Amino acid sequence: MQHADVDSCTFAGPADGESALKEARDIKVSNCTFALRYPLWHVIDYSVDSITMEETCRAPIWYARHGVLENCDIRGVKAVRECEDIKIKNSTIDSVEFGWKCIGLSLENVTITSEYIFFDSKNVSLSHVDMKGKYSFQYVDGLTIESCELDTKDAFWHSKNVVVKDSVVKGEYLGWFSENVTLINCRIIGTQPFCYCKNLKLVNCTMEGCDLSFEYSEVEADVRGRIESVKNPKSGIITCDEVGEIISGDTVMECTGKVQIR
Numbered sequence: 077m078q079h080a081d082v083d084s085c086t087f088a089g090p091a092d093g094e095s096a097l098k099e100a101r102d103i104k105v106s107n108c109t110f111a112l113r114y115p116l117w118h119v120i121d122y123s124v125d126s127i128t129m130e131e132t133c134r135a136p137i138w139y140a141r142h143g144v145l146e147n148c149d150i151r152g153v154k155a156v157r158e159c160e161d162i163k164i165k166n167s168t169i170d171s172v173e174f175g176w177k178c179i180g181l182s183l184e185n186v187t188i189t190s191e192y193i194f195f196d197s198k199n200v201s202l203s204h205v206d207m208k209g210k211y212s213f214q215y216v217d218g219l220t221i222e223s224c225e226l227d228t229k230d231a232f233w234h235s236k237n238v239v240v241k242d243s244v245v246k247g248e249y250l251g252w253f254s255e256n257v258t259l260i261n262c263r264i265i266g267t268q269p270f271c272y273c274k275n276l277k278l279v280n281c282t283m284e285g286c287d288l289s290f291e292y293s294e295v296e297a298d299v300r301g302r303i304e305s306v307k308n309p310k311s312g313i314i315t316c317d318e319v320g321e322i323i324s325g326d327t328v329m330e331c332t333g334k335v336q337i338r
Contacts, residue, residue: 082097083107088109117138119140119141134152135153140160141161143162146165150170155173162180165184169189178194179197188208203221205224207226209226210228222243234253240257241259241260242261247265247266251270261279277297290306295309296314308333310331314335
């Protein structure tokens with residue numbers, strides 16, 4: 077299919093049906109419902125508006141390039157994988173594995189629930205996104221997040237080149253083994269954040285319930301308020317108003333990081 081408008085259609089039927097619009101070019105899809113698997117594979121130059129992808133719509137968007145999705149309800153498992161240049165706006169997403177191995181993926185005004193999200197993707201941007209997940213942004217390279225609320229778990233593991241602004245980041249073991257991560261004006265919540273990090277920066281952030289923070293990390297941090305505890309930072313200076321405990325010694329590497337009370 078090429079140079080086509082697909083409007084007010086329902087793609088449903090036998091449970092093994094698949095690939096409704098595979099390899100389409102230059103299409104506009106609007107006001108449609110998809111209940112079969114693999115509907116938009118290898119699609120190039122497409123726009124999608126006001127569509128629903130049911131739970132039975134498995135792996136709905138793979139290997140697609142140059143697309144815009146607006147006002148969508150996406151519930152199919154493993155949505156959006158190995159895609160390039162995809163913009164998603166004003167939509168709701170519930171997909172266990174979302175946004176894997178993509179390049180140039182952006183979300184704006186999106187509510188998303190996903191256990192494994194944005195795995196091994198590059199050049200990802202989020203703006204005004206409300207996200208609930210578990211293992212988020214692992215191995216991502218090139219990530220910007222602004223004005224978002226992230227309720228997650230092991231976020232940013234092994235991620236590189238990340239900037240997070242004006243956001244709430246709630247999780248456990250945030251940012252371990254990451255590199256070149258900067259958080260600005262953020263509220264950080266959760267146990268044992270930011271261990272084994274390289275070139276970690278916190279600017280005008282707050283930390284809640286953050287114990288055993290910064291272990292073996294290269295860090296420059298400006299924290300407003302209290303940090304529950306800091307353990308063996310590898311290097312750099314952590315500035316805060318109050319710290320519950322500074323834990324040092326019994327290290328496996330040289331640690332010269334300092335905690336400075338404002």
